[in-house]
């Protein structure tokens with residue numbers, strides 16, 4: 001098991017080195033604070049990936065898949081951040097297409113995370129996941145169409161908001177919400193309510209980025225857009241994983257005491 005973890009880490013390191021070679025044709029300027037934020041998030045994602053894979057074996061078996069998914073999310077984001085950083089540093093433009101490809105993969109993985117956290121302690125129908133995925137797709141397709149100019153920024157925003165509101169409904173009062181409420185497991189309740197805060201408060205940072213990036217007077221503002229999106233990714237990918245890891249550790253030690 002340890003051996004496998006080491007292989008996974010070695011793979012991450014090799015990927016990191018090769019993709020940094022691809023991206024590093026221009027140098028980061030010391031006053032490019034947006035570029036600096038791209039750099040910080042990429043390194044934090046690398047560290048988080050190593051951490052989650054190394055910690056996977058420390059939690060009870062039922063929680064392991066959640067920790068694996070957390071590591072996949074930060075690992076995939078790390079890879080995309082290497083490219084996004086390169087595009088920003090070289091062109092000063094928003095790396096919209098890479099950003100949305102990253103979201104298209106990592107947000108469904110985070111939705112799977114909800115499902116796995118519930119499934120770690122009780123039986124859960126798969127419809128819980130499909131509904132969350134549906135909301136995710138509407139949210140991201142609307143956002144991409146608006147940002148990439150396939151429709152007006154305002155219309156894209158409204159479609160994206162509808163998808164997010166549907167996810168919130170599912171997580172609070174829909175099937176997922178009521179399953180969590182019925183469970184008697186304390187760690188599950190802690191993890192689930194922390195995840196709710198992330199999806200409500202943490203995710204609210206993204207539409208704010210969109211508003212300040214596209215919808216305020218004065219037109220598009222890529223600086224504000226990217227710095228807000230980068231901060232949001234730091235919070236929602238890394239902190240989100242750490243919350244699950246902490247709940248898993250707590251659940252693991254309570255079991256050991258029993």
Ligand SMILES: *C/C=C(C)/C=C/C=C(C)/C=C/C1=C(C)CCCC1(C)C
Pocket residue numbers: 103106107110139140142143144156157158159160161164203204206207210233236237
């Ligand atoms: C790791 C990446 C994550 C968690 C990305 C999440 C993205 C969102 C919650 C995006 C939400 C948006 C809206 C709610 C409105 C329209 C525009 C979006 C796509 C930025």
